[in-house]
Amino acid sequence: MNLDLLNLFIESVADGASLESVANIAQETATVNDQLNETILTGNNIWMMICIALVFIMHLGFAGVEAGFAQAKNTVNILFKNTLTPAIGLLTFALIGYNLMFPLEKGGVFQWSGFGVNFPTEESSSYTAYTFFLFQGMFAATCATIVSGAVAERIKISGYFIFTFLFLGLAYPVIGMWQWGGGFLSQMEVPFYDFAGSTIVHSVGGWGALAGIAVLGPRIGKYANGKVNDFPGSSVPLATLGVFLLWFGWFGFNGGSVLSADPATVSLVLVTTTLAAAAGAVGGAFMAGLMFKRLDLGMVLNGILAGLVGITAGADQMSMLDAVLIGLICGSLVVVSAVTLDKFKLDDCVGAVSVHLTCGIFGTLAVGIFGDMGFGGTAENAGFPQLLAQLKGIGICGVTAFAFSYAVFKAIDATIGLRVSAAHEKEGLDSHEHGIRGYTITYDE
Amino acid sequence: MNLDLLNLFIESVADGASLESVANIAQETATVNDQLNETILTGNNIWMMICIALVFIMHLGFAGVEAGFAQAKNTVNILFKNTLTPAIGLLTFALIGYNLMFPLEKGGVFQWSGFGVNFPTEESSSYTAYTFFLFQGMFAATCATIVSGAVAERIKISGYFIFTFLFLGLAYPVIGMWQWGGGFLSQMEVPFYDFAGSTIVHSVGGWGALAGIAVLGPRIGKYANGKVNDFPGSSVPLATLGVFLLWFGWFGFNGGSVLSADPATVSLVLVTTTLAAAAGAVGGAFMAGLMFKRLDLGMVLNGILAGLVGITAGADQMSMLDAVLIGLICGSLVVVSAVTLDKFKLDDCVGAVSVHLTCGIFGTLAVGIFGDMGFGGTAENAGFPQLLAQLKGIGICGVTAFAFSYAVFKAIDATIGLRVSAAHEKEGLDSHEHGIRGYTITYDE
């Protein structure tokens, strides 16, 4: 026995604190440990709650973009849809969607836990069950809103809301479960990778939008006289505001998808998200300048959204340079896509398909092209194997989302009718169903 | 003496670390404890500061709703009021209100601590004194803004600001102190319960608004020819933006009222707040559809606000289902209330009384009806006793706020005059006092 050491110990202890207090340290340390875990949870949960608020405000972003880019005579109709869509979306997700998407017993395809929210009993160290539910609910609602912009100015409101309810009650959560609920896409030999939903949210919404405009047909006069006729939007400032708010909200959309406040990952995600958006703006401006010979604000705005959608699948996997490249490509792609859709007389009122579907697909592929999981990357399946997994995921989600949406839109069309009358469309949807105008800016002179 | 154990101890210690270092653990643990407490404070304080920013942006929400729903000719006047109201409100609260509402010696009715801010010396573990002051200041300012919407389009700006100063300098902080400053409402045998201010903020503001429109009388032409004439608002997108920002800000209004970032409570509050807003939208759409036979965006928007006001008193006490029910009821109630006010020729320019007073009262009662404190609840005074306490609080605050506001408005009316001239009102308030127009959208053809 080393009595010298022991003596030294006793003395040093007796010096500063009683021996009893030293014995109490064990208890104290355990308490500190508990408090620390609670503090870690609190910090992570704060970040997730902020992200909830940020994703929520994206709904105002969508409302701004759509009301700004659509004609004044349909403003109230669009705002009515875009206000009720998150409301109905959140309620539907609480009632049905959440349990479909995050089944208590993981791994199945339809492991539904019943109506209402059965929160998982296990607690995460990063968020509470309520936080997780609300973050996911805000995501679900954005997916539905993507559709609303494309089909605007001619869809019947009853048909729109039936679609929204079925899309959010069935299609979105089931597809979401395949990847984020522990389903088969996440359990393939080479797992599909979709960080924050370029495919699961954006392209799924984009496929719904494509199905909608395919079934509806173009607006009257859009492709008249052998050319593409643009209908001027009511308020470009409103559309611009919408895009800025979407960019702002995307900090939460991507930043919250880390599902914790882990400083290294979240701050990387914010940087890649921001640079992709910035490069998307430049890409859109450049490609539109090349193709249309004008300084096209609409394409700058859609370029930003394109960059954001494109980075979403791999925001945590990319370098700053990767993010800039993805943004530039998506910003250019969105212009080409919009022109291409017009060639097929697919009339997308706000460019939702080009932004969310085209760039959602590219962004998902980008995971297998750039970054750790891409060619030259360091991940186990980097390059072709990952790219193949991405293609599988895109294909499976795409076929499902499009087939479901097309069938639902067709069924609505065949029964209660999907499209308003020609007279009603020409007159504008506001006067008829809503009885007020979007803008009344008059002065007695 | 157990020498074996001691030996084991010495060896295991000597193995990994010197005995001195073990002796230092006591000191280290104390340091860790201090740092941990500082970290807990930092986390909670971050959340409260975020909530300050969120409640602040509600003032833009109010400005949007009011300017959007009012006629174009009064836009600048409304924005002038709604910009100066938070400014003057914050300054008044710093100078007088804070000390009235949070007296250093708790329990009194007029324990005023003098002009300026005397911050409590005791520190909270959840926020600094500056954070608490600013959060409360943002709340106070919202209360005043509630009044501004109802009385818009005919009130004299001088009278409005005199009222605002007195209301925020006296009525709001004194009533607030009765509940949140440790006053008698919080110390009744069955304490009044108002989590985030359905009564203390919203109905108090609503009573002020009711007094204002009662003294002012309706706008010229509002009830002409035996019917209720709607004056079209200048910009429905602006009003919609306002409502989304209010919903966004309410995450801070209710979420911050937890006064910490406690993960379980705050995340529950965000969920009940969100679901009540969503259900309010549905309730408003449904009831307006029933009564007016149209898809009434105005009532969807007011339904959202109604749901938010309704959940505010018990956001931390409700289940998800409770929150949905409260939202549905408030969304319906706001429509009925608006129609009822019009029957009494009480002309509320934006529906502020229906939203903040009617639903503020119902929301406060809901605490005694639903949730832990309601019928079937588990709280000590659940059911009738709590409901009775709620009624007492509503009554006492209501009588005080209304009597004070009515007296002030009458006094202003009798002296400097409260209402602009008929000519001035018809011409619009902008051209006269402000010299510019809200919108100048002209193009040379």
Place this chain on the structure above:
Amino acid sequence: MNLDLLNLFIESVADGASLESVANIAQETATVNDQLNETILTGNNIWMMICIALVFIMHLGFAGVEAGFAQAKNTVNILFKNTLTPAIGLLTFALIGYNLMFPLEKGGVFQWSGFGVNFPTEESSSYTAYTFFLFQGMFAATCATIVSGAVAERIKISGYFIFTFLFLGLAYPVIGMWQWGGGFLSQMEVPFYDFAGSTIVHSVGGWGALAGIAVLGPRIGKYANGKVNDFPGSSVPLATLGVFLLWFGWFGFNGGSVLSADPATVSLVLVTTTLAAAAGAVGGAFMAGLMFKRLDLGMVLNGILAGLVGITAGADQMSMLDAVLIGLICGSLVVVSAVTLDKFKLDDCVGAVSVHLTCGIFGTLAVGIFGDMGFGGTAENAGFPQLLAQLKGIGICGVTAFAFSYAVFKAIDATIGLRVSAAHEKEGLDSHEHGIRGYTITYDE
């Protein structure tokens, strides 16, 4: 050897926990310490990330103010610039600016670390390198945006973007490095003090704006017929929205400049920032009422911005009363400055020079007048020495920023031309370069 104490220790230890576990505490405490440091980083980093989002949304604020105050015929042009400015600003800062502003080897004047971002290897305990980069990038972009408002309605878009690229790639980061990158201004005997950039960001942007309008000359008709002619802005609600968003974002601009979430400092900063803005509104309203005899919303809005710019240099040094005084002075000053600029036929489309330059200078001086560093303050160099240091900093940064900007604008003017043709200006910039209108609010009757 104190065997009694030892016995007591052994027993108390053996009582609650094995000696081994006590020996393990050392290890555990070390682990707790690591986790605690990570948690402290996480909390601080969360705050900084929120501030990034808040500063980002200031760009929507600038867009709103500028598009709202400018004529309808130039709306799209302004939005095009204000959308691409943060995009190009962030990319430029990533490519060049960051390395100029924060050289790896501190202290030099041109210690450039090369193209692209070479993040410092040392980690902060308050934020990650990515967080720091993004926060600084958002700051840089705001500085460029300040210029865009002043020169609106007549600048060529090519010239504007060339200036923006050079300004953000060279002038801003070099001047910023002098103070925030460890350069000579921060190392003077009495160091220059600029907490969040009244000089480094706002006055630098303001000097750029002044140079721009000096080279460009006034808009056609602005000073015709011997008087100052106001051109009505397209949308006062849009300008108001912009100011509210700038105030909102300033919580992040100043709050994030603490570079941690330190509760005491950040909450003080939020309070001084808010009170200065509120007092600025009152100061602007009062001085405009005095000078123009009207309730001038424009000056209330610019008064808010003036108060915000004014508090920025010393937001962490001021008492609540100091903040109110600074706000009142700046709110008054912005009105006087705007009138004075008009006397010199310096035509600033939105009052950017008066807000950012005039009040940026005063706010920087205020550090040496009020608070700890001012007269009666307790800081080492309080009063005249600090005031002198402030004057030096203002002068050096001002001469540099103005000379650089003037030279660049002159060079652009002499080569590709800085100003659009008179016909183009009269017609409005939208129709020509962008091919769409900002607002299309028409209804078939």
